[in-house]
Amino acid sequence: MGKFIETFWKAIDTVMAVLMAAMIALVFINVVLRYGFHSGLRPSVELSRLGFVWVVMLGSVGVLRRGEHLAVSEFSEVLFPALVPYIRKVIWLIVLVSAGMLFWGSVQQTIANWHNISQLTGLPTGLLYLAGVISGALMAIVAVAHIFGPLEHVVRDAPVSEGEDKQ
Amino acid sequence: ATTLKLAHAAPESDLQQTLSVFFKEQVEARSNGELKVNIFPHGQLGSDSQMIDGARSGIIDIAMSGLNNFTGMLPEAGAFTLPFMFPDRESAYKVLDGEVGQGVSASMEQFGLKGLGYPENGYRNVSNNRGPVTTPADLDGVRMRVNNSKALNDMFDLLGANPQQIPVAELYTALETGVVDAQDHPIGVVLSFKFYEVQDYLTLTQHAYAPLALVMNLDKFNGLSEDEQKIITEVAAEAVAMQRELSIEKEEEMIAELEAEGMKVNRDVDSAAFQEAVKPVWQNFIDENGDALVNAILEASK
Amino acid sequence: MTLILFLTVLLGSILLGLPVAFALLLSAMALMVQMDMFSANILAQSLLNGVDSFPLLAIPFFLVAGEVMSVGGLSTRIVRLASALLGHRRGGLGYVAIFTSVLLAGLSGSAVADAAALVSILYPMMKKAGYPEAPSMGLMASGGIIAPVIPPSLPLIIMGVAGNISIAKLFIGGIVPGLMMGMALVIVWSIVIRKEDVQVFKKADKAERRAAFRDGIWALFLPIIIIGGIRFGIFTPTEAAVVAAVYAIAVSTLVYRELTLAKFYQVLVSAARSTSMVMFLVGSAMVAAWLITVAQLPQQLAEMLGPLIDHPKLLMATIMIIVLLVGMVMDLSPTILILVPLFMPIVKMAGIDPVYFGLVFVINTSIGLITPPVGTVLNVVCGVGKVPMSHAVKGLLPFLLVYLLLLALFVAFPSIIIVPMNLLIG
Ligand code: NA
Numbered sequence: 038m039g040k041f042i043e044t045f046w047k048a049i050d051t052v053m054a055v056l057m058a059a060m061i062a063l064v065f066i067n068v069v070l071r072y073g074f075h076s077g078l079r080p081s082v083e084l085s086r087l088g089f090v091w092v093v094m095l096g097s098v099g100v101l102r103r104g105e106h107l108a109v110s111e112f113s114e115v116l117f118p119a120l121v122p123y124i125r126k127v128i129w130l131i132v133l134v135s136a137g138m139l140f141w142g143s144v145q146q147t148i149a150n151w152h153n154i155s156q157l158t159g160l161p162t163g164l165l166y167l168a169g170v171i172s173g174a175l176m177a178i179v180a181v182a183h184i185f186g187p188l189e190h191v192v193r194d195a196p197v198s199e200g201e202d203k204q
Numbered sequence: 205a206t207t208l209k210l211a212h213a214a215p216e217s218d219l220q221q222t223l224s225v226f227f228k229e230q231v232e233a234r235s236n237g238e239l240k241v242n243i244f245p246h247g248q249l250g251s252d253s254q255m256i257d258g259a260r261s262g263i264i265d266i267a268m269s270g271l272n273n274f275t276g277m278l279p280e281a282g283a284f285t286l287p288f289m290f291p292d293r294e295s296a297y298k299v300l301d302g303e304v305g306q307g308v309s310a311s312m313e314q315f316g317l318k319g320l321g322y323p324e325n326g327y328r329n330v331s332n333n334r335g336p337v338t339t340p341a342d343l344d345g346v347r348m349r350v351n352n353s354k355a356l357n358d359m360f361d362l363l364g365a366n367p368q369q370i371p372v373a374e375l376y377t378a379l380e381t382g383v384v385d386a387q388d389h390p391i392g393v394v395l396s397f398k399f400y401e402v403q404d405y406l407t408l409t410q411h412a413y414a415p416l417a418l419v420m421n422l423d424k425f426n427g428l429s430e431d432e433q434k435i436i437t438e439v440a441a442e443a444v445a446m447q448r449e450l451s452i453e454k455e456e457e458m459i460a461e462l463e464a465e466g467m468k469v470n471r472d473v474d475s476a477a478f479q480e481a482v483k484p485v486w487q488n489f490i491d492e493n494g495d496a497l498v499n500a501i502l503e504a505s506k
Numbered sequence: 507m508t509l510i511l512f513l514t515v516l517l518g519s520i521l522l523g524l525p526v527a528f529a530l531l532l533s534a535m536a537l538m539v540q541m542d543m544f545s546a547n548i549l550a551q552s553l554l555n556g557v558d559s560f561p562l563l564a565i566p567f568f569l570v571a572g573e574v575m576s577v578g579g580l581s582t583r584i585v586r587l588a589s590a591l592l593g594h595r596r597g598g599l600g601y602v603a604i605f606t607s608v609l610l611a612g613l614s615g616s617a618v619a620d621a622a623a624l625v626s627i628l629y630p631m632m633k634k635a636g637y638p639e640a641p642s643m644g645l646m647a648s649g650g651i652i653a654p655v656i657p658p659s660l661p662l663i664i665m666g667v668a669g670n671i672s673i674a675k676l677f678i679g680g681i682v683p684g685l686m687m688g689m690a691l692v693i694v695w696s697i698v699i700r701k702e703d704v705q706v707f708k709k710a711d712k713a714e715r716r717a718a719f720r721d722g723i724w725a726l727f728l729p730i731i732i733i734g735g736i737r738f739g740i741f742t743p744t745e746a747a748v749v750a751a752v753y754a755i756a757v758s759t760l761v762y763r764e765l766t767l768a769k770f771y772q773v774l775v776s777a778a779r780s781t782s783m784v785m786f787l788v789g790s791a792m793v794a795a796w797l798i799t800v801a802q803l804p805q806q807l808a809e810m811l812g813p814l815i816d817h818p819k820l821l822m823a824t825i826m827i828i829v830l831l832v833g834m835v836m837d838l839s840p841t842i843l844i845l846v847p848l849f850m851p852i853v854k855m856a857g858i859d860p861v862y863f864g865l866v867f868v869i870n871t872s873i874g875l876i877t878p879p880v881g882t883v884l885n886v887v888c889g890v891g892k893v894p895m896s897h898a899v900k901g902l903l904p905f906l907l908v909y910l911l912l913l914a915l916f917v918a919f920p921s922i923i924i925v926p927m928n929l930l931i932g
């Protein structure tokens with residue numbers, strides 16, 4: 038089971054990497070075509086935007102799972118460290134509610150827009166919202182795992198994590 | 205009292221705002237304050253597609269957006285915005301207000317929308333930096349920004365231009381630096397987005413009519429009392445009529461303003477040559493969506 | 507009243523440690539409840555449409571370019587070039603750090619990445635040469651925050667989208683204030699280092715300098731390509747990010763031969779993750795912004811700040827003090843995303859140039875990256891250099907002061923920014 042989960046997250050990383058490479062290629066080829074060949078790829082802008090949304094929504098799950106979303110934990114950890122494990126349960130509960138709303142709203146929009154077809158790509162605009170369905174569901178699972186997992190106590194002098202905000 | 209959120213993407217100087225204010229004032233007055241309308245201009249509640257999605261799901265009550273933005277759901281409605289479909293505004297009004305337009309409004313209901321009417325953005329015209337556009341050859345090789353309509357992309361492709369996808373928000377800069385040298389929009393947009401600062405020539409090609417659609421969330425509409433529904437539909441019809449009138453009146457004023465800003469305006473267009481050149485666009489459209497609506501429009505606008 | 511509810515939920519949950527993105531969603535939900543319109547559709551639609559933006563696509567592309575530069579050997583060569591030119595002066599490594607900061611700023615859009623590169627490459631050299639710990643740390647941190655001001659810049663892109671301001675103009679307008687920040691650092695460093703006894707390096711001879719230049723020239727082309735390409739209409743700012751990424755990939759595989767496929771895969775994954783973090787925040791902010799608009803909070807704020815509309819400089823100063831305070835505890839992107847939609851309507855009413863406003867705002871929030879208690883660049887510099895924060899803050903103070911002075915100048919004399927910007931835009 039653990040191994041399956043590991044493979045699953047790695048597969049998501051691979052999907053993101055492939056989408057990123059494809060987006061770079063699409064936009065770059067469009068610039069080259071415009072100047073070198075007086076033409077362009079009509080769907081390139083819409084397709085790269087769609088790829089972007091999928092990268093962001095899949096990536097957000099990984100960021101949540103690794104605890105890398107930007108947060109200010111200093112205050113509670115200094116002021117009331119004993120309460121922090123319980124505050125964290127509440128935090129995961131809020132994450133669960135948000136993810137659940139993202140999931141449910143996206144399901145409705147995916148269905149509503151499945152027959153709404155983009156003129157330039159021929160793809161349903163529901164694909165945009167489908168990214169929210171997958172992302173919301175996975176985030177909710179991560180949140181549930183933390184809510185029913187062990188209490189997370191404050192670890193003093195934790196090293197600065199690499200993944201913090203990269204402006 | 206019920207409060208309705210009315211959203212559109214145009215700036216407050218645009219006639220869409222004039223229409224919205226009229227709608228708000230009249231609806232509030234005639235319902236004795238039972239209905240209230242809050243206006244959110246300038247895309248405050250999202251892009252066109254987001255506003256339409258919002259009106260469908262009911263988080264926005266009323267939205268106003270170009271009819272071309274509905275063609276993902278109603279591909280056949282693209283017929284209204286085909287190049288050179290309406291020779292003059294009267295035939296456009298006749299078709300949109302008549303059976304054909306009612307039919308489109310009716311098919312909006314399966315997507316959760318109540319069609320309230322078709323205001324207008326006027327005709328789309330070409331602006332560029334190279335020179336007046338008199339014949340199709342004048343667009344040959346021009347890098348041109350085109351919107352997400354397949355028909356218009358096909359049209360400018362056929363005319364030898366190089367259509368490029370650039371979001372409206374980035375278009376001013378793209379024209380200024382020269383990423384593209386041409387664009388097409390209704391006159392009001394050229395003025396409100398200040399494209400005249402970065403474009404030398406405006407040609408009144410009038411190559412496509414640009415109807416707007418005023419739509420309301422269907423459930424919200426059906427949830428109103430009969431009297432309130434009547435107020436909404438009546439005021440909407442009056443608002444649309446008023447907006448169209450102002451649109452015609454204002455167009456010459458706006459052209460004069462653009463000339464005063466230094467744009468060279470060209471009215472000498474070989475329309476017949478353009479119509480001949482873009483014939484395949486109609487054929488493409490008919491191949492994909494059938495000819496029912498095209499024929500109905502041609503029949504009705506006679 | 508609604509404004510207070512919104513701010514209380516937002517700040518309260520952030521201080522309890524809720525990730526900022528979810529704090530934005532929570533305060534949006536609070537507004538939904540307050541206005542009696544609780545709906546999953548609002549959240550899903552605003553979040554996904556907020557992410558679905560072409561200009562913001564520049565973020566992953568510039569991140570790829572930046573990471574390719576650091577794993578592909580471009581960043582190291584920039585430091586080598588700066589050392590060959592300035593390493594022999596008194597306090598020379600400090601000037602190398604400043605010069606490198608400005609060059610890196612022209613290459614990358616990320617303050618954190620630049621500061622991390624500076625500290626990890628230069629700090630060990632400075633320590634060995636007997637440079638005092640605290641001022642050196644302070645210099646690295648304050649050099650890092652030039653990155654968001656000089657183009658390319660992720661915060662300027664986010665500002666352009668949040669405030670509906672031309673990104674190209676923000677980019678061009680950032681050049682002069684960014685260079686001024688570098689010059690301010692040079693002045694402060696020369697004063698700070700005067701009394702210190704530090705090792706001076708042997709002057710690089712002509713051949714060494716030429717070799718360093720030849721080796722580094724490829725990296726130096728990048729800012730020219732980006733700024734020139736945008737200025738002369740070869741591509742849009744979004745496309746510039748892609749061109750920068752492709753260029754960095756080409757140089758580090760074909761010229762330096764240091765980028766392998768495995769490394770490139772890691773770059774893509776890591777850039778995708780950093781992008782997601784920033785963009786999920788953007789999406790959440792759009793959800794909050796949607797409800798802020800419907801609740802008409804900007805109008806409430808405008809009423810409070812209304813008396814200042816006739817005094818643009820006073821209004822600007824007030825806003826900048828608010829931003830400075832918020833920047834002490836909050837990171838750069840959320841500060842922009844939350845405050846800009848609130849302030850923009852009043853700023854426009856007061857007749858303040860939006861591009862100027864956007865630039866000063868970004869400079870201000872960049873300073874927030876090095877102010878305690880919460881400063882991401884400060885954290886990274888201390889983490890990578892293994893120095894306690896209190897220590898680094900002491901060394902940071904003189905640089906922070908000169909930055910605040912610069913900020914005050916920009917507020918008092920807007921033409922410092924506006925005049926050169928209009929000249930460059932032409
Ligand atoms: Na930069």
Ligand code: NA
Pocket residue numbers: 833834835836873874875876877878879880881882
């Ligand atoms: Na700070």
